[in-house]
Amino acid sequence: MITTQNLTKRFGHVEAVRDVSLDVREGDRYGLLGPNGSGKSTLVRMLLGLVYATSGSISVLGEPVPRHVGRVLPEIGAVIEEPAAYPHLSGRANLRLLDAAGPHGARRTRRRRVDDALEQVGLAGIDRRPVRAYSLGMRQRLGLAAALVRRPRLLILDEPTNGLDPRGIRDIRDLLIGLNSDGVTVFLSSHLLPEVSALCTRIGVLDSGKLVLQDRLASLQEPTGRILISTDDPERAVATLDGLVEHRDGADLVVRADDPAELNARLVAAGVPVRSLALQRRSLEEIVLEVTGAGSDQFGVPA
């Protein structure tokens, strides 16, 4: 759906994006992670033909960008950094106006598509109030509705859950997962790790403009070959497991083992009361921190 090859963008002396080869496949829910200022927005803008690359190539939906960007944009819905709307018009008027502005927005279906999009993002009940009076969360939802009006095949969303409350974040996540299961590919950028962790199937990590990691989240989070145990009798557990315990912290043990069922049986047989037992997986945070260098302390800090 989206591939870039050695994509580089320089603004003066600053290299905002360096040699990025992105690979977003059909059906992905792709999360592009990176701290503020790591080049996410510049990358997104290049995909949409707003910013021109210094070198490298981009292909979106099989067409070269920016050369044939006019062909692919009608099939893309985008939220680019903050949503924007004409503040003196109502949300509905804004969506109609934006739809009327570009090609392929059939007038006949406009009202239906606008209503559907508003319903999808939970704004079906909005009245004629101007956007000026909207809360940040409502604006964010309206921005997403604007991206959905054309019923796109590909969503490119830059920080789509900014400014939403926890319920709003979950609504949007459910919506994106639902759209994805209907065949829409979702590409989103975020600096919020829990968000990406809960939503995405593949991730890429940008660090100072370089793509330092790109993989399926599930394979990144494969079991590490360790099992985490919590027990009331850690002494006996350590004795029973004999050398397999790598680390002990009070009642919590890290044990080198692959099969939790087998380990559990062994402990129970030895009379160790097991409170909890789980495969150790690396958290997204650990994965990201491992591949990013200095400056990654900005992760998770809301903009």
Next chain:
Amino acid sequence: MIAVELFKLVRRLRTWISIGLICALPLIVAIFIAVTHLAPPPGQGSAFLSAVLDEGQLYPAAALALVLPVFLPVAVAVVAGDSIAGEASAGTLRYLLARPVGRTKLLVAKLVAVITFAVLAVVAVTVTSYATGVLILGPSRAAAVGTTPGGLAPGSIAPGAGGAPTAGLQPGAAITSLSGTPLTTLQLIERVLGAMSFITVSMLGVAAIALFLSTLTDSAIGAALGSLAALVVSEILVTLNAASAVQPYLPTRYWLAWIDFFRDPILWRDIQRGFAIQAVYVVVFLAAAWANFATRDVTA
């Protein structure tokens, strides 16, 4: 896309407030003149103003002369300067372009909206000042004017005046041209329409400059002020003898040529040059705006 831009223009409060303010200036002037019966003497002050106490139907011409030097260009510069820069700073530009709206298309639609605004403003001034002239100025008061110091004696004219021209009433009450010949109502309408289109076209140079600056910056006010600064420079150079070499190419050089529509026969020379110079400014600055906008990174 043009329809979308026109919708945005008419749905915007600013459009109507600025047109209202432009129309208010001639109204205020008319009220002062009507109350005091003191019009500027012929050959002084704003064009046509000396005659309006005698002939209220001439007030549209006087009103256009009042708004032409400052009000109209300021309003046009604000609208044109806002066109791209305003969308950029509001963040809507990136969504329009991602819709997608072609950049060239957007620029053309913006220009059409600015021209529409100028036409609306000129028409509004003409219509409101005609009503003002007929209602509170005009022949019914001419008798009182005859004895008023500074008023225009009926029938006085300033044929082919070099400075601010005047028009007047001949005995018998037909409106006369600046050359002294009577004008029929049809002729007067034709000439007012001619002057209106010339004044609208005169605004296109400013509009094109402001539109170009609007593609350079994300600050709408910067673009508007930049184009106004260019106008001020031009208006100063036009009156400066030392700058006579460049005067024929200044955007405001032929701004007053619309007055020639009220001579008999119409003096076409400066009118044609006025149209031509505006066309040159539009072509040059629109090309520059296009060249810049089409290749520029949209980071706002």
